[in-house]
Amino acid sequence: MTFLSEFLSFFSLEALDTRLLPNEQKKQAVQKRSNPVSKWHTLEFKFYMLVFAITVPLMYKTAMDASNETNPNYPRFQHLLSDGWLFGRKVDNSDQQYAFFRNNFGVLAAFIVIHWSLRRLIGKFFQVTKRTYYDFGFGVFFLFAIHGFNTPKLLIHIAINYSITHFIKNHRAAIAVTWVYGLLTLFVNDWYWDYPTGISIIDHGFKGIVERWDVFYNFTLLRMMSFNMDYLERAKEIENAKVSLDKDETKLSTLSYLDDRQRLTAPLPIVDYNWVNYFAYLTYTPLFIAGPIVTFNDFIYQSNYQSLPSVKDYTRTFRYFLRLVFCVLVMEFLLHFMYVVAVSKTKAWEGDTPFQISMLGMFNLNIIWLKLLIPWRLFRFWSLLDGIDPPENMIRCMDNNYSALAFWRAWHRSFNRWVIRYIYIPMGGGGKYRIINSLLVFSFVAIWHDIELKLLMWGWLVVVFLIPEISATIYFKRFEHEWWFRHLCAVGAVVNIWMMMIANLYGFCLGNDGTLALLREMFNTVSGIEFFIFSSGALFVGAQVMFELREAEKRKGIDVRC
Template sequence: MAASRNGSTGTRRRRGPLAVLASIYDLDTLDTRFTTPATVPYKAAIDSRPRSGSENKADRRGAERPKWNTPEYWAYYLVFLFVVPLMFWIAYDVSRPSDPRYPKYEHWLAEGWIPGRRIDMSDAQYFTFRKNLPFMAMLLIFHPLCRRVWNAVYSVSPEVRAPEAAEARLRQRTSFDYVFALLFLVVLHGFSAAKILLILAINYKLATGLPRKYIPVATWGFNISMLFANELCKGYRFRDIALIVAGPPAKDIVTDTSVLVNVGAWLDSYGGIMSRWQILFNITVLRLVSFNLDYYWSLNQRGSSPLEKKQLDPANLSERDRISIPASPQDFSFRNYVSYAIYAPLYLTGPILTFNDYMAQQRHRPATLSTARTVRYAVRFGLTLLAMELVLHYDYVGAIAKSRPQWDSYTPAQISMLSYFNLHIIWLKLLLPWRFFRLWSLADGVDPPENMLRCVSDNYSTLSFWRGWHRSFYRWLLRYIYIPLGGSSFRTAWDAARSVVTYLVVFTFVALWHDISLNLLVWGWLVVLFFLPEIAAGYLFPKRKWEGRPTAYRMLCAVGAVGNVLMMISANLVGFAVGVDGLKSIVKGIFRDYSGLVFIGTASVAVFVGIQVMFEIRQSELRRGINLKC
């Protein structure tokens, strides 16, 4: 639910259960970046918000009159009342033990906590997260408490004034992060922590030891090589390294008893909680690139102070300034680098914070942090976790997909709903770790970007979808790849061709960053392919030519958006669920007879109705002065 222009102040004046629920699902609770312009400091944005219920007309430009209480939308509500329960029923119906196909996937189910229901545990990522959640929750409490103890021992004198106080706070926090990072690495990865520190040291030396002009090429070459090498070498097991050093055993020796190899095997046996460290190291690679390129760009501004030049208050910077203004030269130390790259709350999954932003927040506590907001965010995380648990207890769509089903044994409606809810499970299994670790970071005093803006079902634009999905990664791609490559423009044929190549480069990197997999590579290229119809439609049907017919233009956009939704579903099924062959089987199952065509037509009408509601949600946000562009 969109935030009011009054922000949290207006929320506190309301009373009742619905008002509490509204505050939990307020955009300001999710991330103040959604309700505050990136160029405006948060304190200034709060001060400029109207104190009454009135809205700033300047912020409402382009917004249309509300349609929620019109006959058109009352018709849409009736469709929702019928279609949404039916969707859940279809998925539930094929998940019942009475279904003849139940024995084929029953082994993927475990005992659930809801009486009479088992839970789908076919997804390894969510299974691991769920199993370790109690321990991570204890760590969420333990880590901030350790910082409090550290701060008490290495306290900052209250007599110290700015800017010395900011520097003292920076040293206090980064020194704790550095010590905790080293301990955290050893507990997580055992002796493999040495491998990670070696990679970090090499990357640091590339940034600080090479001539300036070689830093970008060396940074990208090294880190992309690491993505491949970590995967292909399976984390550089010590035993494998020992075999290379010791050489192959003699032909007449059946068992290798080399001392060096035995030592390597012993080191491998102490791999910590997560011996396969390379699986989640991809997120660290993004931080290594961020440090190097932020350092590279900072060299252009040595000898000048952007803060003094712009006369900015370092304790009250906008988010854009925190990201774009380089950290001080002395900030690019190895200690700060390790503290940033292995910052415990964000180490495993993100969200991604740039080095400049991290250092700015270490100097000055962000004004966006609020205990009340963090508590509401925690409640929202709990409700999301509950939603995931309910879906997995009643809709066994993941287990069905894992059991290599005969899709022609399902009706077109069943195939479509199994695929649709499978995507929702993928969305939730990614959302939950991102929100948990962001919650940990908020509790520790660092405010990283929220990774998920909208529900996966609240998207109609392919371009906008990628602005709101894994949002911190999207912003990282903009800063370090997309903008340096020149961005995009479709004014001429040459610009259009160059822009398509840029998109291909970006999404090829995204696919390879996720995993070295043909399915993901195809997914990345499909995403670019599906961008093109939307871009072309924007040029063929510009909004300015439909200013006198807003309703007709809205209907036209909704028709095009139906195609976008179907394409996005197809691309994500290929990349994250069933692969290319699985998608072929699904499509074949849907279109095997005339009933499939009837269903697709009916489903398209339902999607059309949902898109109209999505349009109005965004108009409601515009009426509150919020333009999220996604």
């Protein structure tokens, strides 16, 4: 294998998650649909590479100029910077979410070592029939270590949710109560997370490593609801079949490996939906803090019946670890050389050009992507080491997206799969009410992220921006074999990218003031209009390269639809 092919393999999709590898039948079908002739050596794409060689370094330089000590606005955000470790530079550690992870990395590493070592020691000296018994015990210890005497507040929610399915006998009523209670808890926790109980040891005792017990609750809620929905679905199957499948364990353990779709509805015995498995699943330490989300059925199948071949492939796991290290180093470079988060927090963009404001926003979005990707990959790596393979959350670089629909398939992929399974498909999927269903999905996604009107507006904006893409895709599909179709798609991609950037800049980076400032500068000044024209041309080039990257994947039989 040449150095180039090894390098490309290291950064390939298939190196991230075996779920992305197609079976032989699907592989052949995808290859038939692909364009067998590569465009990388054509004059057109050589020109595109020249544009990349000029534009990408210029983007980095512009973001640095707008956020470094040479910028006149530097005194306004200087107080948010800390002492760094790269080349004597300051570091922008002002994002609280990532700062928590960065500052507590040593504690997390210690937990990984303790959890992994104990699992193996107990497995060596004791006969443990089910993995979930260990997960239950370690979950009790971990929950108290991380939340201290705030743990009872979380346990109340856990117990009520478990009771809903085991005491409400009507199937539809149980589903309705699960959703109402789940959504209600998001509001209650936001308003009353530190409400005094009147019990001294709870109000004033040890609060654990993370006093804000509600911070990680949102992920626990997804698992709580997954348990309820999977249990209710399985109970209904058994009721309809009018047979008892409680003694089905032998059948499951002798089945050939179920793929990721089959594991969503794995035929677990109804007795597996018990309190021990439920609590072990909710508090599974590697995935407790932030996921990735694995459904209850999938978790129990992997834990107590058949571990997947991917977790036994230590070479693949080590390569995954190296990808994680690479991403951490990229993040450290950005935090030491571009103080865009601090600029965003202080709104220190006065006098900046439209190009500079747009780069502040774009690299801010890249940092948001990395600050989520790095913890998710660390926790997934921990889980892989421990023998559980959850879905990969980020399978595309944030900048390698041109479709709003495809973007959400690649961003927080396990959450996307969760909302599709438990909201989108039960509501009818992509049929007659596709837009309404999408509106419900993104409303839930916005509320789940935070109880904030700005995020709800962001969710609705995303749905509004989906409409032109869905409509154009349906209308122009008939022309897909025309020579000009690829170029028309690239124009559509440019429009899509602008809309996605504006929605995300508004929702997560610049807010109302910064987004309006960018739009005013971009369309009310000559330099702004010039920037809009040249940047749209650069986005057109980027879209063409993205198209060819996906064609290259299809030639290998891989089509992840994003």
